[in-house]
Amino acid sequence: MIEIDHLVKEYKTKKSTVIGVDDVSLHIKKGEVFGIVGYSGAGKSSLLRCINLMEKPTSGSIKVDGTELLSLDKKGLREARQKIGMIFQHFYLISSKTVHDNVAFALKAAGKSGSEASKRVDELLTLVGLYDKKDQYPAQLSGGQKQRVGIARALANDPKVLLCDEATSALDPSTTKSILNLLKDINKKLGLTIVLITHEMEVVKDICDRMAVMQDGQVIEQGPVYDIFASPKEALTQDFIKTIIQFDLPQPLIDRCEGTIVKVKFQGEAAEESIVSDALQQFQVKGNFLHGNIEYIQDRPLGTFIMEIKGEPGEVVKTIEYLKNRTQSTEVIQHGSHHRALA
Numbered sequence: 001m002i003e004i005d006h007l008v009k010e011y012k013t014k015k016s017t018v019i020g021v022d023d024v025s026l027h028i029k030k031g032e033v034f035g036i037v038g039y040s041g042a043g044k045s046s047l048l049r050c051i052n053l054m055e056k057p058t059s060g061s062i063k064v065d066g067t068e069l070l071s072l073d074k075k076g077l078r079e080a081r082q083k084i085g086m087i088f089q090h091f092y093l094i095s096s097k098t099v100h101d102n103v104a105f106a107l108k109a110a111g112k113s114g115s116e117a118s119k120r121v122d123e124l125l126t127l128v129g130l131y132d133k134k135d136q137y138p139a140q141l142s143g144g145q146k147q148r149v150g151i152a153r154a155l156a157n158d159p160k161v162l163l164c165d166e167a168t169s170a171l172d173p174s175t176t177k178s179i180l181n182l183l184k185d186i187n188k189k190l191g192l193t194i195v196l197i198t199h200e201m202e203v204v205k206d207i208c209d210r211m212a213v214m215q216d217g218q219v220i221e222q223g224p225v226y227d228i229f230a231s232p233k234e235a236l237t238q239d240f241i242k243t244i245i246q247f248d249l250p251q252p253l254i255d256r257c258e259g260t261i262v263k264v265k266f267q268g269e270a271a272e273e274s275i276v277s278d279a280l281q282q283f284q285v286k287g288n289f290l291h292g293n294i295e296y297i298q299d300r301p302l303g304t305f306i307m308e309i310k311g312e313p314g315e316v317v318k319t320i321e322y323l324k325n326r327t328q329s330t331e332v333i334q335h336g337s338h339h340r341a342l343a
């Protein structure tokens with residue numbers, strides 16, 4: 001649905017040239033929710049704004065629904081943009097217009113007549129759960145309600161793509177959940193392709209199918225959200241994952257342990273099986289759980305356990321081998337004191 005190839009966006013200032021997007025290629029499929037994460041300044045907004053040509057790329061190619069945006073004339077671009085809705089962190093509603101008129105504005109700008117527009121506004125406000133607020137003004141709404149108006153306005157002209165620029169960053173956690181649920185609902189009901197940028201991994205975990213990580217204008221890692229959460233390759237991606245799945249044990253706790261400390265990761269069905277307890281029964285060892293966590297990403301479990309294993313060194317080695325053969329990864333964080341004494 002969106003094919004971005006070798007996209008470059010440079011900003012020329014009087015003194016220098018800043019590269020916002022540095023040779024990015026991404027292919028986003030029809031109907032998927034695609035998340036782009038990165039720290040401030042990574043180039044997320046620049047990339048997102050290039051997708052509807054709010055920013056004009058310096059070079060590269062952007063095809064939306066098969067149409068190359070960079071070769072369009074003004075009229076063609078206006079039509080292509082109607083296929084692309086956008087919502088923003090700060091909503092950008094018109095404060096002097098009611099909820100109804102804010103949404104109707106987008107329809108009238110696209111040439112729809114008054115009664116046709118009003119009927120469509122009612123449908124859209126019902127879809128986002130705000131029909132009863134249609135005569136209120138933005139100042140009378142909560143942040144979540146304002147974003148619902150933003151979503152209704154973005155959907156006014158039946159876009160095929162919805163771009164979300166930090167759409168939940170100004171909202172509290174429970175409002176964020178309700179807006180993400182609404183976006184997921186719209187994605188399913190309307191088959192809309194959604195691209196969102198965020199610095200919050202929770203958002204990506206909750207609704208995205210695939211994701212990309214940006215740093216210094218480049219995409220440094222991309223793939224299905226589950227796979228990236230299960231085995232992030234780049235250091236920056238690992239940092240982001242740690243904001244959701246914290247693996248690090250406090251050093252004093254590690255220092256107090258005499259046994260071997262292992263971190264075990266399980267994917268899919270294995271996360272729910274009793275591999276660890278089977279291992280503890282099979283060998284002459286004792287296990288002491290130090291940390292355990294199961295996350296459900298796209299309804300698939302991803303488990304991480306950290307435990308101390310104590311016993312005869314040979315038995316400990318066999319236990320670790322057993323776990324290594326049956327789990328996605330088993331990593332020794334610290335060898336037991338017996339092993340350390342020999343070293």
Ligand SMILES: Nc1ncnc2c1ncn2[C@@H]1O[C@H](COP(=O)(O)OP(=O)(O)OP(=O)(O)O)[C@@H](O)[C@H]1O
Nearest residue numbers: 011018019020038039040041042043044045046047
């Ligand atoms: N209009 C502009 N003029 C000059 N430089 C710009 C402009 N917009 C962005 N940049 C620069 O491009 C780089 C990428 O910025 P961008 O806003 O795309 O990053 P971001 O990941 O969206 O960060 P944030 O979340 O803080 O907006 C930064 O170095 C930024 O300073």
